[in-house]
Amino acid sequence: MPRAPSPALTACLDALRTQLGAAAVHDDADSILVYESDGSRLHDAVPEAVVFPRSAAQVAQVVRACVRHGVPYVGRGAGTGLSGGAMAHDGGVVVALNRMNKVLRFDAAERRIRVEPGVRNLDVTRHVAPHGLYYAPDPSSQAACTIGGNVAHNSGGPHTLKDGVTVNHLLGVQVVTPQGEIVEVGGDERPGYDLLALLAGSEGTLGLVTAAELKLLRTRESVRTLLVAYPSVEHACEAVSAIIGSGLLPCALELLDVEVVDALTAAFGLEFPDGAGALLLIETDGPLAGMKTEAKRIEAVCKEHGALSVRLAADDAERAQLWKARKQAFGALGRIARHYSTQDGVIPRTRLPEMLRHVREIAARHELRVANVFHAGDGNLHPCLLYDDESADTTARVVAAGQEILARCLELGGTLSGEHGVGIEKREAMAQLFDATALEVFTNLRAAFDPTGLCNPGKVLPLGRGCGEVLAAGKQVSS
């Protein structure tokens, strides 16, 4: 339950009520309870207040008030994150940016759009689609997640295999720095440090994004989507390596194992091929002229590697249905388990079969079920550990299994996170990926942006020596 509000917090909220209006500041028991969790439930933390700014100026007011009173703060969009990045673990204030959801400027000829951080990913494409344009990064949560969160996590999605992640489509951002200044970053080519690339994926620890300028692509001329069934996950993984190795470049290459297929069957009543142990969802795009040949070549490689069946989506409706199922796969896991926790490790593609065996072995040892749905083309795994109760024993097993999976990813030459971010979940594992020197550079960099250590504290960097100094600095300011 929430602790009694400190005088500093009370003073901070009083100031914010004056500046933002009372309706924009919530610190009642019910409101803060709801903001204790986001897209995952393993990292719940009840904040002390939630504030709803409506403009960059108001965000700056919030940050300045928090700094003045020594109150930690963390930005939040739609709360679809999966690593606890938007949780207020040190108490303090959740800055909910979802009400800042206006399109600020759209230039179809220049193929760029400037939006507030609370605009949903899919709404960007909806807005520009009549002009034959779309926004490429497509995280599975794209119907719900916001651009602000996408920038913070440098989000990807199935189609990043060919199109790249958020930073590849980011022309500039407006950010409120941890000192409460409104700064424009990026824009036209300029010499000097690439701060835009630094901010993308900084998980809200270097400032709060209050606007983002996005690059738009021309709507794809033609698309072919194939659903290929394999007797086992291993067969499917081999086919993935073969497709990439053959020089073909599909725009998406997704793998779904039999547990996920079961959940999707229950959720959407889809019919998948019988006896399949794994499915590959493959999409290829490009000029209409070469499409048929491209799809045929992919089909041939799939068959060479033991495909049980290959189905080509007949029309846009069938393709949309397949993607809807893929993108709602995490949510559909609720059909086969009460809770799930997903990992986000990345490994070299060729080691996928080996890694998946490890995942199954680790899950079995911790007596957990596991379902896999992931971006196979990128080697970006999403093993979902399924569990039905929230007892301390169960959650401890889930956390332990998750950590073992990540450790194994690192052993196989991979990394901790493809797109879900480090957040609070993987911060300690960062010490396994980076040596002390690298972590110190990170810590100093962060302190340069955020000398008070109040901007989303406790995330991304391990709570070791280096980060402790930042936290201590923050506490000095607050005392």
Next chain:
Amino acid sequence: MSVAPDKPAPASAPNSVGAHDTQAAPSEEARSSPCVHCGFCLPACPTYDLLGTEMDSPRGRLHLMDALESGRAQPTPTLLGHLDSCLGCRACESACPSGVAYGERLETTRALTVHAPRAEGTTSPWLRRALLFGASAPAWVVHAGVVVTAAAQRWLPGLTRGIAKRMGPGAEAGLELLARRRPRRARLPSHAKPDHTPKRRVALLLGCLHRPLSASLHEATQRLLLRAGCEVIVPPRQGCCGALARHLGELDNARARVAALMDDLAAVGRLDHLVVNAAGCGASLREAAALWPADHPRHAEALSLGERSVDALELLDELGLPPARRAVPRRVALHHACHLVHAQGVRDAPERLLASIPGLQLQALADADRCCGSAGVYNLLQPELATTLREQKVQACRESGAELVAAANPGCQLQIEAGLAAAGLGLGSTHPLELLDEAHRD
């Protein structure tokens, strides 16, 4: 729980049998359909869209209901305010990949908190009390109440307006809606047969509020059912479906009503269907079994009622109609009634039927499956939010280029009609069945 064929079944855990532990607790089904917090419901929720606070979103409300159940939160007026702000439109259920039985959860939580104090200034306590009284009074009292209020409004406009004003904006909104209809008794033969062997033997539900307010809709429905080859019975004794009581959380009363309705229907012999032309009533009837624990003698009966209850549009779409007799050359926008599209999973049937009418031009309506703010008695209880939703709907209708807006629920129809009138637009509103009837009448 009965679900329409094109709506995926709600999830159930391995151990669940869909049974209630007690009559006021959520069924295993509702409890075991877990919210995994993915947030896909957020963009679907009209109140989250308007308010931007997660307490007023499906995910947030489920979190609050969980906290209530586990004792982490208390039924404070603030918390109940977040549950009361829910339309019950169930768009979140259409959006939910996890199959959370949100509507059932909300209903049972409301039942447990129906008499708990509400925050001042949200809803007029008088109006709430009046509606609760209506929900617990016999159907004929509701019926009479509508007729008397309508008459009073006609003959004593000053007095009725004065009373409504004292009861608050919700009551005034109610009067505004009522003013748009002249209650009358529907002219319906109690038993009508087609010339040939009937394809189905069906009963027509008239409802309580809508019995006097939707007389012409009922007549149109009966004619269409006959034309589609049904033997149509209008049981002389029939009460209310209990939906209003359920929405408010008065489950005992809803049970009594459904039980009475089942008894009345039993008196007319074997029935293939109970045909409903109000989506709200239909949704409630389809889920009638959830009112009783599985071992209760009424449960099986309610299950069967649920399976046989069908929206008139869905049945007509299934049976098919002979070729239309005349063209209806009008530009029509179709608003999807929440309790048809989200609660019953019926999306295509109304569109197919309207498209079959010669000369009729279907205009695309933006956010056609977003709630219009009517939502049972929501427009009376939460007039402010309801009016904003109504204005959004009116704006979409205006942009659709239609001259007529069709909605398969008399409540939506009335709400949209009032909104169109308030905006001074020359658009009308109708029920898809009335358009069909126009094309098929002698």
